[in-house]
Amino acid sequence: MKNRSASPRTGAAALLLTLAGCATTQPTTTATTATPAAAANPAAVASTTGGRSINPQDVDRSVSPCEDFFQFSGGNWLRNNPVPAYASSWGPRNLLGDRTQATLRQILEEAAANTSAAKGSNAQKVGDFYASGMDSVAIEQAGLKYLQPELKRIAAIKDLKTLQTELAHQQTLGTGAFFRAGVGPDRKQSTVYAVNLSQGGLGMPDRDYYLKDDPRSKAVRSAYVTYMTNTFKLMGDPEATAAQKAATVVRVETRLAKASKDRVALRDPNSTYNKMTLAEANKQFPNIGLPAMLAQNGLGAAKEVIVGQPDFFREVSAMMKEEPVADLKTYLTWQLVSSLPSALPKAYADEAFRFQQVQSGAKQQPVRWKRMQSATDATLGEAFGQLYVDKAFSPEAKRKALEMVANIKASMAEHIQTNTWMSDATKAEALKKLNALRVKIGYPDKWKDYSELNISRESYLKNVLAARQWNYRQNVKKFGGPIDRNEWGMTPPTINAYYNPPMNEIVFPAGYLQPPFFDPEADDAVNYGAIGGVMGHEMTHGFDDQGRQYDSEGNLRDWWTKADGEEFTRRAAVVGRQYDAFSPLDSVHVNGKLTMGENLADFAGLTIVYGALQKQLDKTYGKGNRPLIDGFTPEQRFFLSWAQLRRTNIRPAALRQQILTDPHSPGQYRTIGPLMNMPAFYQAFGCQPGQKMVRPDAERAVIW
Structure with missing residues (x-):
């Protein structure tokens, strides 16, 4: 369904390589077994403190982690969290989405109730846009009245x-x-x-x-x-x-x-x-x-x-x-x-939803306030996003996030320097690109100016069309001017992140930097497996099959030697074949070529973040003196955190559409695909050759 009631994206936004959602839930405590290595470590102390964001009760202990880590890590959660009627898929990310929506709804309803806001102010525009969208009586009465000028054209x-x-x-x-x-x-x-x-x-x-x-x-x-x-x-x-x-x-x-x-x-x-x-x-x-x-x-x-x-x-x-x-x-x-x-009147939205149902399998349409909250975010996101940041994003969270990115960046540099198949010339260019990478955390340094956008309570449709035309004019204004490197392609409450190749930047909105994705109070293993995995993913998008074609300044330029480029392509093709073999439904296979960039970013990102975590653990605990939490080693908690972010129940119709249209693999394969190539995972859970999560050396992908 085309539901573009909010301003559409144009120009550079189409270049964003984004990460699909993933999340975890809050914990309870229970006992479990450690790996043989951890159990043999006399310095490992069982603990239930600092264990936020991993819920051991979600783990399905009837499944071996070395046979199916997706089911092991979250099988109980999957059984206890079916897809709600209004959704086509459901994962822990949706729970954070609901919590964020509740915060945004409060902000919007307060703005809508404030009819005395100064005309032209952000508060007036946010309040009037949302209020007009919620006035279903006026929308019904208007019918196609406000669309007639466009229909007549x-x-x-x-x-x-x-x-x-x-x-x-x-x-x-x-x-x-x-x-x-x-x-x-x-x-x-x-x-x-x-x-x-x-x-x-x-x-x-x-x-x-x-x-x-x-x-x-x-x-x-x-x-x-x-x-x-x-x-x-x-x-x-x-x-x-x-x-x-x-x-x-x-x-x-x-x-x-x-x-x-x-x-x-x-x-x-x-x-x-x-x-x-x-x-x-x-x-x-x-x-x-x-x-x-x-x-x-x-x-x-x-x-x-x-x-x-x-x-x-x-x-x-x-x-x-x-x-x-x-x-x-x-x-x-x-x-x-x-x-x-x-x-338009409700009958139009109902027809649109009936078409969407066939595509996604959703049973009922989201309530209107949720649709209007989403539309307001897409149209005036930086206006009321400022209020969201004040409520939900602390300076400490930003500091901790920046520290993690710096550690992951250092790990990436080390992986480039020690790479065994890349020439010195290509390594130098790769390091140059990594060093030039811009990092944006939380919210823009310079907020968007909505002063030329006129919004009133007269008509939601008029507001939508006015916002679209304003958005187009803002985009057109850029032509002939200097590149605006302060611009964001997502609003602060967005639960997502992206890498933008021409800007050579990674961007993490405040909405993503919330528990359980990111919790300054959680232990390092959990944060590195959760938001750290996202950070590594976005960072390594600059070196996936698409991103690697852009240089340190964001130019589409081949900076690889011919031999190195061919070797990268050969190694990436191994990943492509692996994902081609994944089949979540009868006769339906993942498209390894369509999902190549996201699969490479998952695999490479997790690899470099694991290296960053090891350095952080050495710094915190020293060598070989790492405590158990809820019976899990830090390494096990790292992989559990990664997996619990990606657990997803999805309707068959939506899964078929995802495989056809989405460059991200289904959650179960985003979970196990990278791990099946990582000896660090085998070691963490004591996996042996012949078990399903262990690929033979000849079939294992190795890139960074």
């Missing part, structure tokens, strides 16, 4: 020229019609901004849903047609007309899907970098009207564009001429309306 299209004008306008509304155009760093000249064009325009989650005829794809396609037909009927069309319009949209979008690159192909940053002069682009795609579009949208000074997928844009150009104008108007109307379900 589309209806007025009569020829190619007016079509081009409206297409440019649709870009500012973030509907996603046909393609995306935005401003972001030039990936081969990262000190300047460039205009980037990328494929888009599909209403279903992936091109394959249009092109495949397996039962799953047919079911989603059928539900999509029903969704469109019912929505057009809500807009006033008779049944036959609505069905005809739905068929038109499917036909137009199928043509776009056939021209679209698949998700694996999109992972190659060089193939999606096609810089050309605006004159050349206009020659190749004459019917899109790029010069006029850019001029209309405030980018008239641009002389060059970076085209992600030239073949796709050639097809769009052909469609502008070949498709009946009436059909393209129907498509544009659908793209607009389907991007706004929560801003």
Whole structure:
């Protein structure tokens, strides 16, 4: 489902490589057995202090950790935490999400109740945006009133020229019609901004849903047609007309899907970098009207564009001429309306959710306040994110997080220096890139300025459209100016993190730096296995199969020797084959190529973080004098913390969609995949050759 009621991301945000969610729960205490090595250590003292964030009762002791660590580490939790009706998957991360939402809801309701806030202030805008979104009575009464000006613009299209004008306008509304155009760093000249064009325009989650005829794809396609037909009927069309319009949209979008690159192909940053002069682009795609579009949208000074997928844009150009104008108007109307379900009467949102149900298996729609909280965060996140930081993120937490990142960075440097297969020339460039890595923790040093965004309580739909256009203007303003290295691609309450290649930066919002992901009171083993694993993951994204193609300054440049590049590719392919073999459902396999970057970041990140933990433990306890906590050694707690962050129950429909569309592997394989390659894990739990968690040396991946 396309639910873009909040401001869409453009430009550089599309380059973010993000980490999927993971979390743990709070502990209780119980006894367990240690590894033989730990049990033989007379200095190891059983303790239940400092054991926060690991819950031994979640461990399924009927399963050997060396046979299935996913079930061992959290089998009891998985049995006791089924997926709620309103969700498609459920993991400990959701529990933190609920807690964060409760905090944000309190902030938002206080802002909404404050009708005397100074006009133009962040408090007024946050309060009015949320209040307008929660006023379902006004939304019902308005119907399509506030959408009519946009519908009339589309209806007025009569020829190619007016079509081009409206297409440019649709870009500012973030509907996603046909393609995306935005401003972001030039990936081969990262000190300047460039205009980037990328494929888009599909209403279903992936091109394959249009092109495949397996039962799953047919079911989603059928539900999509029903969704469109019912929505057009809500807009006033008779049944036959609505069905005809739905068929038109499917036909137009199928043509776009056939021209679209698949998700694996999109992972190659060089193939999606096609810089050309605006004159050349206009020659190749004459019917899109790029010069006029850019001029209309405030980018008239641009002389060059970076085209992600030239073949796709050639097809769009052909469609502008070949498709009946009436059909393209129907498509544009659908793209607009389907991007706004929560801003329209309830019947529209209900139809959108029914389509989503077929994709995800969710049983009921999230309550409105949760949807409006999410929309407000996406639209005005840094305005009320400041209030969230005051409530939820201490200076001590930031200090501790920065200290951990520094230790992990030092471990990464050591792994680069001692690497046995990389040449000195490549090592020097890798260390240069690591040393140049920027780290952002908690919240921006400079907050976003919303002064030019007008928000009122008159209409939620008007607010959404105003916010989208403001967001587009903010993006366009960057062109021609210096690179803004203070900008964040996530809001402070976000429970996530990312690595941004052109900026060569890793970013950890305050929302992620909360228990149980990160707890300044927890022991080092738990924190290094939890948020430390995330930090290592994001840091090593700079050296995964995509990130390694960017240099220390964020430029897309091959800084590897030919032999080293080939050796990296050979070693990475071993990881790809391992994940290809994972099959969570009958006839459904993980796509090792699609998930390559995230799998490499999990594996490499955990490897370097384990090294950082060992140094921290030596510093704290000395050699060989490490206490047990709840019967677990620090090494065991490290791996348990990693695993308990990733335990997930997921509905089969959602799992199938994840495997098709998500660059992250399912939680169970993110848990066991890296560990099966790590001798440190074998040693921690006394695993022996022949057990399922132990890969034979010839099949084991070794990178860093």
